[in-house]
Amino acid sequence: MSQQIPYKIYLEESELPAQWYNVRSDMKNKPAPLLNPGTLQPITLEELTPIFCEELARQELDDTTAYIDIPEEIQSFYKMYRPSPLTRAYFLEKALDTPAHIYYKFEGNNTSGSHKLNSAIAQAYYAKKEGLKGVTTETGAGQWGTALSMACSYFDLDCQVYMVKVSYEQKPFRREVMRTYGASVTPSPSMNTNVGRKINEEFPGTTGSLGCAISEAVEAATTQEGYRYVLGSVLSQVLLHQSVIGLETKAALDKYGIKPDMIIGCAGGGSNLGGLISPFAGEMLRGEADYKIIAVEPASCPSLTRGKYMYDFCDTGKVCPLAKMYTLGSGFIPSANHAGGLRYHGMSSVVSQLYDDGYLEARSVEQTSVFQAAQQFARVEGILPAPESSHAIRVAIDEALKCKETGEAKTIVFGLTGTGYFDMVAYQKYNDGDMSDYIPTDEDIAASLSALPNVD
């Protein structure tokens, strides 16, 4: 008997996850340890705690505990905007005339506009619990900064955001959302830090970079009493928090006895993808089930599909620990691509290891085809997606169209990480026909990879 699946599957509050799932616990090949950037030796808890909160540093290093309790206060905050809906894309299926069943987990129904809030609230909680005054971070496109400012406002923590200067100027509305939540937003490079002053002196008129903003945020955290630095992606602790996405998705599917054939997510630093796939990858790792998992990245910044699996710095400023990951080289500068959240040179070490072990495949897609998918999706499903999320939409549509050819009724689940309300400049370019694609040459990638330290 096939039960009628509603348009949106919501979990009851009592069905919400009370624990995060740590996929590393089920990995036979653990992600390689982080290295101290000074000694190039595996980093210790003691070395991590001047930068990160102690509990977060502990989570970062813990690759054996399977389930970690979500503190009561975080569970309570989650209820502000969770469960997020798992939506059956009936309208999209009809528009594509495909026999495939398409579902998407929509994480954009909160004011930060994305899944970033899931980890921001956890990181703010531990900072508060540790008695800190505040946290510092960097933001590029602005989703992470917004999420963190919301989380800090909730716990009455000071929130200092270093925002890449070009975004600060081009995205004044993102900045105002952060200010409304009480965060201070500083265009980077600034005159607040040594590294900012130095860069301003060396490159007068520079519009900044994520690498520089990270360096400023880390300096601000380590030179102010009672501050720590927080990061919105790449780290294993972030993937742990984001497992709430996958756990909810799995619970919603299980409720209706739905077994997905494939799970698709966009991949920048890997936080959304890693969170979404965690429980499913866990089943694969334990040999209980098999899924086709697809990571989708922009052709302009193809770390999984064209990068190398090696140790690299997590930041261009080279102040953070090194991680073993698929990388294009920390000096790689992706060309103008509007999916700001996917312009990261590397990839979460968890996702990298799973990819290297064959548990997931990767695809790169070009920007104009991504916006074409975004527009089609927006028109039939009524949600204007973020450019980042639209990478997953592109591949979900491609796979659904393959089903149309073969007549297979596959079940496709993808992560819709956020909304595009603050990305209208990119949509305007697309609407005006002014959008172009860019694919780095092999020489570009080889050059930035050759500059890396030789570890391993």
Place this chain on the structure above:
Amino acid sequence: MSQQIPYKIYLEESELPAQWYNVRSDMKNKPAPLLNPGTLQPITLEELTPIFCEELARQELDDTTAYIDIPEEIQSFYKMYRPSPLTRAYFLEKALDTPAHIYYKFEGNNTSGSHKLNSAIAQAYYAKKEGLKGVTTETGAGQWGTALSMACSYFDLDCQVYMVKVSYEQKPFRREVMRTYGASVTPSPSMNTNVGRKINEEFPGTTGSLGCAISEAVEAATTQEGYRYVLGSVLSQVLLHQSVIGLETKAALDKYGIKPDMIIGCAGGGSNLGGLISPFAGEMLRGEADYKIIAVEPASCPSLTRGKYMYDFCDTGKVCPLAKMYTLGSGFIPSANHAGGLRYHGMSSVVSQLYDDGYLEARSVEQTSVFQAAQQFARVEGILPAPESSHAIRVAIDEALKCKETGEAKTIVFGLTGTGYFDMVAYQKYNDGDMSDYIPTDEDIAASLSALPNVD
């Protein structure tokens, strides 16, 4: 036994309204009929149909049918973004330390960002069913234009939006959302219409007005084969469609046996307020229950609290029918107030009659106190509200604080009509401390009222 109320009450799909409720059917004193602007006589169906679709004109004139079936296709579209959540504001209650129980019905979880989509999809449906090629409309702040472009895209109807020039230039992102949904957006006054060309000639460099944009949209509808004009508020048909808000709210409250003491909504043209209160006002009209209903309007445009109940034009261009309503005079020009959606000189004739009969009270609030409430709400409830919606938040907070004084645990329900993502210029003004209040003088209002035709 008191049942634990969840943070968010979602209805099951099977609990969604299958009929709209027409509050006029239960009104002993019916709203006064619309008048033909040429003859000043009650307008007939035949006179309405050159401007409006036939079925919509019929709904406009029907003040006796209590329940009207929601067509299957509209019910299906509603499932794209409905039910909207009824949220228990636990976080706000805690922040205010009030014994009051606060609930809000959140209509902003769709890409149009507001409740406007509820009527847009209905109006587009009837236009399509009538075999029209397209519809025309005007938009100021842009919420209505966005909703209509989404609805037209769904039914593959042409959508021509005349957007007040100053908004067109200041809100390029709203414009791009509409374009993404395939609408053509023309800054008004334009050179497309006679009235636009005339105004451009008379007032070179004018940045336009809502009145002018309406006149252009009506001319465009009546001079193109297969087009009709549609309007997003004020009309009784719009309140009928918006009753879906109130019906869902009531069903969600009933599910948990909750009886509200007061219901609060912001009021511009009255579409959101009228929709939210419809089933509750119906109970009052039938003598089955009693509620305190509060309409909240900006002090800068106080049609209920300081206007006069008389016949007036619905538009400043004087091309639309006249309605008997609380009005400041169709020539009244509210000063710069960022709640663009509340800058209407008049008020729905249904809401006006209910107000005149004492079924609801009205309050006007000043802009800076509205933004103060908006910021407080955003910080604790995690939703950045639209300036319009924040008028209702202001009064809900005021009432909750009164409960704190008296110790009464009253149940307050308010309508949160939308999000403020496209209103960050106003938030920036508030964040910068550059926001000011404005209250029109009695002379201002008397002057614009004296210019009205003397009917009644």
